[in-house]
Structure formats: structure tokens, C-alpha cells
Amino acid sequence: MKTIAELIAEQRFFRGLDRDSLDLIAGCGRNVHFAVGQRILTAGEPADAFYLLRSGRAALGFYVPERGTVVVDTLGGGDVLGWSWLFEPYRWQFDADALEPVSGVAFDARCLRDKCEADPRLGYLLTQGFARVMLGRLQSVRLRLLDVYGTGSGTR
Amino acid sequence: MAPVAYRVTSRTRETEDTVTIGIVPVTESIPTPAAGQFCMLYAPRVGEVPISVSGVEASQSRLLHTIRAVGAVTKALCALDVGDVVGVRGPYGTAWGVEAAAGGDLLLVAGGIGLAPLRPVVHEVLRRRRRFRRVTLLVGARSPDEMVFRGEIASWQASARMEVRTTVDYATAAWKGDVGVVTTLIERLTIDPEVTVAMVCGPEVMMRFAAAGVMAQGVAPQRVLASLERTMQCGIRRCGHCQLGGLFICSEGPVLPWSRVAPLLARREL
Amino acid sequence: MPSRESDIATPRLVIDVAGLQSLIDSLRGDGYRVVGPTVRDGAIVLAEMSDVAELPRGWADDQRPGGYRLTRREDGAFFGHSVSAATWKHHLFPPEVVSWQARVDTEGIHVEAPAAPARYALLGLRACDLAAIAVQDRVLMQTAHPDRDYAARRERALLIAVNCAAPSGSCFCTSMGTGPRATAGHDLALTELVGDGEGPARSAQVPAGAERNDAGAGHRFLVEVGSERGAAAISALRASPPSASDLDAAAAVWSSAAARVDRSLDTAGLPGLLMRNLEHPRWDLVAERCLSCANCTLVCPTCFCVDLREAGGLDPRHAEQHRVWASCFSVDHSQLHGGSMRWSARARYRQWMTHKLATWHEQFGTSGCVGCGRCITWCPAGIDITEEAAAIRATDGLTGPPTRARG
Structure with missing residues (x-):
């Protein structure tokens, strides 16, 4: 049985982090499992954790009246889920549901925030990691905005 | 270069604007295409257009082409029925290897x-x-x-x-x-x-x-x-339309290593 | 290149004006359609001809960037002009030909045997024109998929060069190594020696009945034979061996022509220069002048881009495809579904010039430019390819927005 620190050390999100930092972060984590269809986060609820998905897939969506839940992104093994815990007012903006059996690590938000306050270096490393994730997601959305598959009209 | 006659033996609608046709030679056949190559498909009395080969059943000389209707020729190709005649030239271009x-x-x-x-x-x-x-x-x-x-x-x-x-x-x-x-x-x-x-x-x-x-x-x-795409009318380095820098995409391409195309694609409007 | 003056392997002989007429007559008798320069609509164009009187005798041309004007010359030279306005490409690679035709029915596509193209004797080609044909041979014949129509025309054609004696202000063949003297590719190469007081010394050789042309005393042509086909074409002509003074006169024509070419293009490292300056501000400046009219590609003797167009007509079972000249200056030349790859004039001019002077080497092992200067003369804005190349060379590596001289 691997420790949380060992589990997260294998994940690309934490790649390059030193042992001490990993231990600090792992101290706020616990193993979690979600069954297919199980709700992971709900928009509007307190953002009291973030998740590192180790396996399985989760869908990030938003409930639109008349259309139901519209999925805007799917996340899989190695992805982090949830960044609303970082910023006021600490409430989820989107829903997340397990599409497949999901195993991961949930990190307690208050625990992490307190450690970041006490250790700005850790806070910086973690913030940088999340910034990288956000950049990737932003670029992904921008690429979708380009609508590269859009139907043009040709000459032939 | 005149096309060789093939007959449509199957027609599958893939999406609202895309159709896959299976074709077999009426008599004469073209050489067997390698994965990545394309053929010039000719919709009789409408025109020719380059279409990638999307399947090869060599035993029957049967070729599959998947066509998206974006212009007059591709619309005519997508509208072909089983039994109709279509013209084929090729195969042209580089393969995936x-x-x-x-x-x-x-x-x-x-x-x-x-x-x-x-x-x-x-x-x-x-x-x-x-x-x-x-x-x-x-x-x-x-x-x-x-x-x-x-x-x-x-x-x-x-x-x-x-x-x-x-x-x-x-x-x-x-x-x-x-x-x-x-x-x-x-x-x-x-x-x-x-x-x-x-x-x-x-x-x-x-x-x-x-x-x-x-x-x-x-x-x-x-x-x-x-696999790059450029306007092509001949498929054989003659019409001049598909040039990207010194490359004729119809012949040096369509499949090219990224090391070769990256500097060209980085130039706008090349 | 070995000196051709001392090349005794090339058979040489001399004919007079009547002999030129006899050549035309015998070519026509052999089934050739003879095409040569003639004056029409204030320019020297190319047309089918049967009589030396149709040649632009006594005409010269003044060519410069964006300008063309015919002028008179006093010496009665038949070929005293520079390059023709139109190119010989019209006859070997016509603006529109049927690439194939077929009957289409439920049983297949029944391709009809192509009609044999015309058999041309092209009279009056300049060295740059021969070089251009050699370039088109590479592009259209020396390839995995030769152009059937071009190959047929080319195989049947007889090329009769007339060495250039009067390069224009647009010419730069000496920079491109293509002229002004014809040294390769011709079946026959003539050098016109305009009468100079030698008198009717050769009247004995003029066949009876040829006097009608009243060619003038001493007006003669040195003929160099470049091929067996060329030798056969003149085998029946009355001709005499060249005298020492004939050879001296011809050599004087060649050297004075070369000396008169005063435009130049520095070709040293030119492909690399252009391809490393794809973002040079000069492209923006030239784009402000370029009208994208495609004149340069129409008069260029090597431009080969074509559209393949369906032209079946009304008969529902008849299909045919036409090969039609196209130009990289049109927006739809690079049209892909969704739009054009080269939507700006800047990109289109850059494509034309870099193709001609740079990427052509990579594609065909030769420059695409032969220095004929037609693109310079016939550009309505007077854009000069040699000036554009020189401007980039002078500011190699420059990027950023263009700066303009004020005034």
C-alpha cells in the first residue's frame, strides 16, 4: 500500500516537486473513489477540496434549463479537478460527475490554504502548478473557439 | 491525363455533409494505393478533386473514399448512387510509411x-x-x-x-x-x-x-x-496550385515530416 | 562554356533573303505551320506567316519598365527588334487546350484519341526564348507525368532561332546566362547580317524567281545548324559557305548585342537570399504598386500554372477537360475550402518572385527566370524584378514595417 505522498509523486501535476513539499501537500490528502454517475462537485456548493484524478474519467458540466447538463470538458488520469478552492468565495462554479469509476486523492482546501499561508514557497509552487493547468485549459478553450472543423465552402 | 472508370458499389453517409463511397474498376484499374495517398476523383461532367483514400480492399481492387461536400465537385461525388460511374486517377502523393x-x-x-x-x-x-x-x-x-x-x-x-x-x-x-x-x-x-x-x-x-x-x-x-492540404488540380506537379515554398504538396506531400513543414507553416500566406 | 566561334562541329552556311523565303516555303511544303514575328496593334507579336514581307522589317522596339513602343530603324533589318510581346508559349503551351475528351455513359468513361496538335516551325526565337523552352521541357516533359499535349507539340516543332542584335532596356539575359546568343536548343540559329555595301556578291546563289523580295544587296543570314532536323530543313536550300567577313560580321553582332544588355540581376546566392527574407518590408512596398493583374505571368515564357476545367458542353454524354492558363496572382489560385491561402497581394507577388528565382531551383534544378524582361515591360506599374531583388539584397535581413522615402 503506497502512501499518499508516494501516490502523488507519480503524478505529472506534482512533477519536479521536492520531497518536503510533497509531504506537506500529502498531509492534506486522502484517497477517494467515485462510482459511475456519482457527483464529485456541485456548482454553488463550498469548494472545500481539490481532486487529483489517478484513474477514471470525470465530466465538468453546467446545468442549462431545457438542455440538461452540458459537458464542457472531460478530465482523466493525471488531471486536477477544481480550482475554486484557491480563491474567494470558495464555491464551485461547475458540476463534476464521474463518467467511469474514479480513483483519486482529495486535498482538504482549508488545510492546504493554511499551509500555503504559513509557507509562501509552497504556496508559490502550488499556485504555479494551478496556473499551468489553467493556461492549458484556457488554450484548449481558445482552440475550440477557433472552430477549426467549421464548415467552410470550397471551390470544388 | 484522363481518368479511369470505376463503379460505385457502396455509399455510406458518415455525417450530414460527408459520404464514403466504395468503388471498383469497370475494366481498367489503378495501382493499389498505399495508406496516406490520394486519388483524383472525377464526377462526370462536373470536375475533378483530390480525395484521400480512406480504405483499400486490395483483393477486390475496391477503394473507399470519404468525401465532404463543400463545393460543386464534392457535392456531385457525394450525390453518386450505387451503380454510377466515377473517374479515378492516381494514386498520388506520399504515404504514411x-x-x-x-x-x-x-x-x-x-x-x-x-x-x-x-x-x-x-x-x-x-x-x-x-x-x-x-x-x-x-x-x-x-x-x-x-x-x-x-x-x-x-x-x-x-x-x-x-x-x-x-x-x-x-x-x-x-x-x-x-x-x-x-x-x-x-x-x-x-x-x-x-x-x-x-x-x-x-x-x-x-x-x-x-x-x-x-x-x-x-x-x-x-x-x-x-498530412497537409493545399489546392490541387492535377496531382502530378503540373498545375502549380499546391505549392508551399518549394514543395509540391501533391508529390512531395501530402504526408511530410514535421521537421520539414514546420518552418514553412510558420510563414503566413506562404 | 566552349567558345562557339571556334566550334567547327557546327555546320555553318549563308543564305540571303530569298533563301529565307525558300526556307519558309519548304517548311510549309513539309507541313509545318511557320510562326514568326510581325507587327500588329503597335507591337511585335507572333503569327502564322508565309512571306518574309510579313516580318517586322525596319521596326525596332523601345522597352523599359512599364513601357513598350515601336520605333523605325533605317537599316531594313527583319529581326531588328528585341523579344516579342507575346511568347512562344502560346504555340507550345497554349492558353487553352483540350487535355482529354470522353464519352461518359453507364458503361464507363470512353476516352477519345487526342487530335494531333499543329506542327510548328517557330522562326525568330531569341536565345532567352530557347532557354525558356528548355525550362518548360523540364517542367512539363522531364517529369514522372509528362504533359501529353506539350510533349506532342514539342516533339513536332522546329525551332529556328534568330540571334538577338537589339536587346531592349528590359533585357537581362546576360545575368541569367541565357543569351543573347543562341547556343543550345535550336534546330537552326540564324544571325542576320544586314547589307553593308558588299553588294550583290552572292546573287549567283539566289534561286531564280526569288528576286521578288528585293532583299537588298548583301542582306544575308549566317545559318548555324543545331540538329539533324535543322540540317534536313535547309538541305534543299541554295546556300554558300560563310566567308571570313561573314563570320566577322556575325561575331560583331553577337558581341555588340551582349554589350548592349545593360540591366542586370545578381544571381549569386539568390535563392537563399530571397527565402531568408520572406518577411522583408520590400514585399509590402511592392504590394502597394502591384495590381495583381497577372500580366507578368501571362507574358512570362516559363510560367506554367494551369487550371483543369470541365468543359463538357450540352451533350449529356460528352465530357472534356480543358487545361487553361492560371496565375498565382489570382486570389483563388490558392483557394482552399474556407478561403485563400494567399489573400494579400504581398503574398502573391512574393510567391511569384520567390518561385521564379528561388524555389524553382529546388523543384526543377534551374532558375525559372531566363532574363527576357517581358514581365518588366508589360507590368502596368513598371515593377522590375531585378530592382526588387536588388533592393532586398541591399537590405538583407531587414524586417518590420516598410519605410518610405519622403518627397
């Missing part, structure tokens, strides 16, 4: 109708699966309804002989695949850069991001192959 990837890992990244020229690669790999190590296919489309070969993709997934991931930009409620651009799937893969050959085909912007994603995992640009 599936054999070069034998013994290593193969990563196929397709966007939209870009899956069509990669489909013969999948068929070839599945025929001789043991010659390859890990084989991964990533398929992106605008929406589930606009994804080509959906039935076949599902059967590839079910066979578990290769890893197949699908993603769409815009999902519907019934969609069970991923949501997001196809390039985000690349970073979730574990790639062995020394032995991986990547083949990417799709809109140019998508290929640029896909190539960047693959190379970010350490794959050398010479091991990333892309």
Missing part, C-alpha cells in the same frame, strides 16, 4: 475528416498488430454528429487491440466520449519518445497544436508526420 513504425509505438491523431487518410493505417496495423507495440488513436471532432466512422471507431474500441480515445468540442447529452480539443488528450498519454512515430491529420491549426503536444513529450519532429 506504416512499415517504418513497425517495432515501435504508433500514435495517430485525427481531427474531423482527417481520420479518413489515417483509417487505412488503422486497418494495416490491425492486420499485423503484433508488428507494433503500443498503438493509440486519438480522434477529435466538432460534435458527435460530425465524427466520421463512428461505428468503426466503436468496434476498434471494443476490440481492445489498440487504445482509442474520442473527443468533441461540443458534446450532446448522449455523448460518452471526451469533451475538449484532441490535443489535450496527448498530454494525458504516456509516450515513449524514442520509439514513437506520430501521424497527425486534420485542420492545419489542429495539426500545429497536436505536433507541438507530441514534441513536448520528447518526440523528435522527424518522427511526427503530418
Whole structure:
């Protein structure tokens, strides 16, 4: 049985982090499992954790009246889920549901925030990691905005 | 160069604007195309257009072409019925060179109708699966309804002989695949850069991001192959339309190593 | 290149004006359609001809960037002009030909045997024109998929060069190594020696009945034979061996022509220079002048881009495809579904010039430019390819927005 620190050390999100930092972060984590269809986060609820998905897939969506839940992104093994815990007012903006059996690590938000306050270096490393994730997601959305598959009209 | 007559023996609607036709020679046949090559298809009395070969059944000289109706000729080709005559010239252009990837890992990244020229690669790999190590296919489309070969993709997934991931930009409620651009799937893969050959085909912007994603995992640009698209009227280096720098995409391409095309694609309007 | 003056392997002989007429007559008798320069609409164009009187005798031309004007000359030279306005490409690679035609029915596509193209004797080619044909041979014949129509025309054609004696202000063949003297590719190469007081010394050789042309005393042509076909074409002509003074006169024509070419293009490292300056501000400046009219590609003797167009007509079972000249200056030349790859004039001019002077080498092992200067003369804006190349060379590596001289 691997420790949380060992589990997260294998994940690309934490790649390059030193042992001490990993231990600090792992101290706020616990193993979690979600069954297919199980709700992971709900928009509007307190953002009291973030998740590192180790396996399985989760869908990030938003409930639109008349259309139901519209999925805007799917996340899989190695992805982090949830960044609303970082910023006021600490409430989820989107829903997340397990599409497949999901195993991961949930990190307690208050625990992490307190450690970041006490250790700005850790806070910086973690913030940088999340910034990288956000950049990737932003670029992904921008690429979708380009609508590269859009139907043009040709000459032939 | 006049086309050779083929007869339409099957017609499958892939999406609202895309059709796959199966054709066999009426009498004379063209040489068997290699995966990645294209033919000039001639809609009688309408015109010719380059279309990638999306399947080869060599035993019957039967060819499959997947055509998206975007102009007069492609609309006429999509409107052909079983029994109709279509003209064929070719095969032209460079091939993927599936054999070069034998013994290593193969990563196929397709966007939209870009899956069509990669489909013969999948068929070839599945025929001789043991010659390859890990084989991964990533398929992106605008929406589930606009994804080509959906039935076949599902059967590839079910066979578990290769890893197949699908993603769409815009999902519907019934969609069970991923949501997001196809390039985000690349970073979730574990790639062995020394032995991986990547083949990417799709809109140019998508290929640029896909190539960047693959190379970010350490794959050398010479091991990333892309299939480019430019206007072509002849397919044989004569009409001049398909030039990109010094390349005639119809002959030096359409399949080219990323190391060769990256500096050209980086120039606007070249 | 070995000096041709001392090349005794090339058979040489001399004919007079009547002999030239006899040549035309015998070519026509052999089934050739003889095409040569003639004056029409204030320019020297190319047309089918049967009589030396149709040649632009006594005409010269003044060519410069964006300008063309015919002028008179006093010496009665038949070929005293520079390059023709139109190119010989019209006859070997016509603006529109049927590439194939077929009957289409439920049983297939029944391609009809192509009609044999015309058999041309092209009279009056300049050295640059021969060089251009050699370039088109590479592009259209020396390839995995030769152009059937071009190959047929080319195979049947007889090329009769007339060495240039009057390069224009647009010419730069000496920079491109293509002229002004014809040294390769011709079946026959003539050098016109305009009468100079030697008198009717050769009247004995003029065949009876040829006097009608009243060619003038001493007006003669040195003929150099470049091929067996050329030798056969003149085998029946009354001719005499060249005298020492004939050879001296011819050599004087060749050297004075070369000396009169005063435009130049520095070709040293030119492909690399252009391809490393794809973002040079000069492209923006030239784009402000370029009208994208495609004149340069129409008069260029090597431009080969074509459209393949369906032209079946009304008969529902008849299909045919036409090969039609196209130009990289049109927006739809690079049209892909969704739009044009080269939507700006800047990109289109850059494509034309870099193709001609740079990427052509990579594609065909030769420059695409032969220095004929037609693109310079016939550009309505007077854009000069040699000036554009020189401007980039002078500021190699410059990027950023263009700066303009004020005034």
C-alpha cells in the first residue's frame, strides 16, 4: 500500500516537486473513489477540496434549463479537478460527475490554504502548478473557439 | 491525363455533409494505393478533386473514399448512387510509411475528416498488430454528429487491440466520449519518445497544436508526420496550385515530416 | 562554356533573303505551320506567316519598365527588334487546350484519341526564348507525368532561332546566362547580317524567281545548324559557305548585342537570399504598386500554372477537360475550402518572385527566370524584378514595417 505522498509523486501535476513539499501537500490528502454517475462537485456548493484524478474519467458540466447538463470538458488520469478552492468565495462554479469509476486523492482546501499561508514557497509552487493547468485549459478553450472543423465552402 | 472508370458499389453517409463511397474498376484499374495517398476523383461532367483514400480492399481492387461536400465537385461525388460511374486517377502523393513504425509505438491523431487518410493505417496495423507495440488513436471532432466512422471507431474500441480515445468540442447529452480539443488528450498519454512515430491529420491549426503536444513529450519532429492540404488540380506537379515554398504538396506531400513543414507553416500566406 | 566561334562541329552556311523565303516555303511544303514575328496593334507579336514581307522589317522596339513602343530603324533589318510581346508559349503551351475528351455513359468513361496538335516551325526565337523552352521541357516533359499535349507539340516543332542584335532596356539575359546568343536548343540559329555595301556578291546563289523580295544587296543570314532536323530543313536550300567577313560580321553582332544588355540581376546566392527574407518590408512596398493583374505571368515564357476545367458542353454524354492558363496572382489560385491561402497581394507577388528565382531551383534544378524582361515591360506599374531583388539584397535581413522615402 503506497502512501499518499508516494501516490502523488507519480503524478505529472506534482512533477519536479521536492520531497518536503510533497509531504506537506500529502498531509492534506486522502484517497477517494467515485462510482459511475456519482457527483464529485456541485456548482454553488463550498469548494472545500481539490481532486487529483489517478484513474477514471470525470465530466465538468453546467446545468442549462431545457438542455440538461452540458459537458464542457472531460478530465482523466493525471488531471486536477477544481480550482475554486484557491480563491474567494470558495464555491464551485461547475458540476463534476464521474463518467467511469474514479480513483483519486482529495486535498482538504482549508488545510492546504493554511499551509500555503504559513509557507509562501509552497504556496508559490502550488499556485504555479494551478496556473499551468489553467493556461492549458484556457488554450484548449481558445482552440475550440477557433472552430477549426467549421464548415467552410470550397471551390470544388 | 484522363481518368479511369470505376463503379460505385457502396455509399455510406458518415455525417450530414460527408459520404464514403466504395468503388471498383469497370475494366481498367489503378495501382493499389498505399495508406496516406490520394486519388483524383472525377464526377462526370462536373470536375475533378483530390480525395484521400480512406480504405483499400486490395483483393477486390475496391477503394473507399470519404468525401465532404463543400463545393460543386464534392457535392456531385457525394450525390453518386450505387451503380454510377466515377473517374479515378492516381494514386498520388506520399504515404504514411506504416512499415517504418513497425517495432515501435504508433500514435495517430485525427481531427474531423482527417481520420479518413489515417483509417487505412488503422486497418494495416490491425492486420499485423503484433508488428507494433503500443498503438493509440486519438480522434477529435466538432460534435458527435460530425465524427466520421463512428461505428468503426466503436468496434476498434471494443476490440481492445489498440487504445482509442474520442473527443468533441461540443458534446450532446448522449455523448460518452471526451469533451475538449484532441490535443489535450496527448498530454494525458504516456509516450515513449524514442520509439514513437506520430501521424497527425486534420485542420492545419489542429495539426500545429497536436505536433507541438507530441514534441513536448520528447518526440523528435522527424518522427511526427503530418498530412497537409493545399489546392490541387492535377496531382502530378503540373498545375502549380499546391505549392508551399518549394514543395509540391501533391508529390512531395501530402504526408511530410514535421521537421520539414514546420518552418514553412510558420510563414503566413506562404 | 566552349567558345562557339571556334566550334567547327557546327555546320555553318549563308543564305540571303530569298533563301529565307525558300526556307519558309519548304517548311510549309513539309507541313509545318511557320510562326514568326510581325507587327500588329503597335507591337511585335507572333503569327502564322508565309512571306518574309510579313516580318517586322525596319521596326525596332523601345522597352523599359512599364513601357513598350515601336520605333523605325533605317537599316531594313527583319529581326531588328528585341523579344516579342507575346511568347512562344502560346504555340507550345497554349492558353487553352483540350487535355482529354470522353464519352461518359453507364458503361464507363470512353476516352477519345487526342487530335494531333499543329506542327510548328517557330522562326525568330531569341536565345532567352530557347532557354525558356528548355525550362518548360523540364517542367512539363522531364517529369514522372509528362504533359501529353506539350510533349506532342514539342516533339513536332522546329525551332529556328534568330540571334538577338537589339536587346531592349528590359533585357537581362546576360545575368541569367541565357543569351543573347543562341547556343543550345535550336534546330537552326540564324544571325542576320544586314547589307553593308558588299553588294550583290552572292546573287549567283539566289534561286531564280526569288528576286521578288528585293532583299537588298548583301542582306544575308549566317545559318548555324543545331540538329539533324535543322540540317534536313535547309538541305534543299541554295546556300554558300560563310566567308571570313561573314563570320566577322556575325561575331560583331553577337558581341555588340551582349554589350548592349545593360540591366542586370545578381544571381549569386539568390535563392537563399530571397527565402531568408520572406518577411522583408520590400514585399509590402511592392504590394502597394502591384495590381495583381497577372500580366507578368501571362507574358512570362516559363510560367506554367494551369487550371483543369470541365468543359463538357450540352451533350449529356460528352465530357472534356480543358487545361487553361492560371496565375498565382489570382486570389483563388490558392483557394482552399474556407478561403485563400494567399489573400494579400504581398503574398502573391512574393510567391511569384520567390518561385521564379528561388524555389524553382529546388523543384526543377534551374532558375525559372531566363532574363527576357517581358514581365518588366508589360507590368502596368513598371515593377522590375531585378530592382526588387536588388533592393532586398541591399537590405538583407531587414524586417518590420516598410519605410518610405519622403518627397
